[in-house]
Amino acid sequence: MSASLLIPHRTPMRLVDTLLSVHEGGxxxxxxxxxxxxMADGEGRLxxxxxMEMIAxxxxxxxxxxxxxxxxxxxxxxxxxxxxxxxxGRAYAGDRLLTSIRTGASxxxxxxxxxxxxxxxxxxASGTIKLWLAEDGR
Numbered sequence: 459m460s461a462s463l464l465i466p467h468r469t470p471m472r473l474v475d476t477l478l479s480v481h482e483g484g485x486x487x488x489x490x491x492x493x494x495x496x497m498a499d500g501e502g503r504l505x506x507x508x509x510m511e512m513i514a515x516x517x518x519x520x521x522x523x524x525x526x527x528x529x530x531x532x533x534x535x536x537x538x539x540x541x542x543x544x545x546x547g548r549a550y551a552g553d554r555l556l557t558s559i560r561t562g563a564s565x566x567x568x569x570x571x572x573x574x575x576x577x578x579x580x581x582x583a584s585g586t587i588k589l590w591l592a593e594d595g596r
Contacts, residue, residue: 473491491553502550553577572585
């Protein structure tokens with residue numbers, strides 16, 4: 459399924475700009491952080507925690523889109539753990555970053571999500587996170 463959904467800017471912590479595509483159990487988002495981003499240092503280098511948050515926010519964009527396709531309001535979710543995060547490259551404010559996510563498993567209001575962040579042909583980070591989905595875990 460093709461998707462191009464611009465995500466409204468609501469908070470300074472929003473790191474994902476656009477949901478580019480959706481596929482079975484996952485999707486791809488685009489991010490271009492401004493030099494003024496709180497995630498960038500004085501030289502514009504993005505902090506490594508940015509990649510973990512990009513994976514979480516990319517899943518939120520995917521899940522919100524799927525909820526709406528199913529006629530439900532977008533639910534809330536919270537990052538509750540990081541199983542693994544491997545940072546293999548650097549990224550800077552202004553770089554076009556693509557985040558690919560895939561739902562590894564979901565159970566009892568929780569989701570395990572695998573993701574990777576790329577800049578051009580280079581994977582700069584990959585990892586697995588755990589999220590609590592509030593609407594499923596009531």
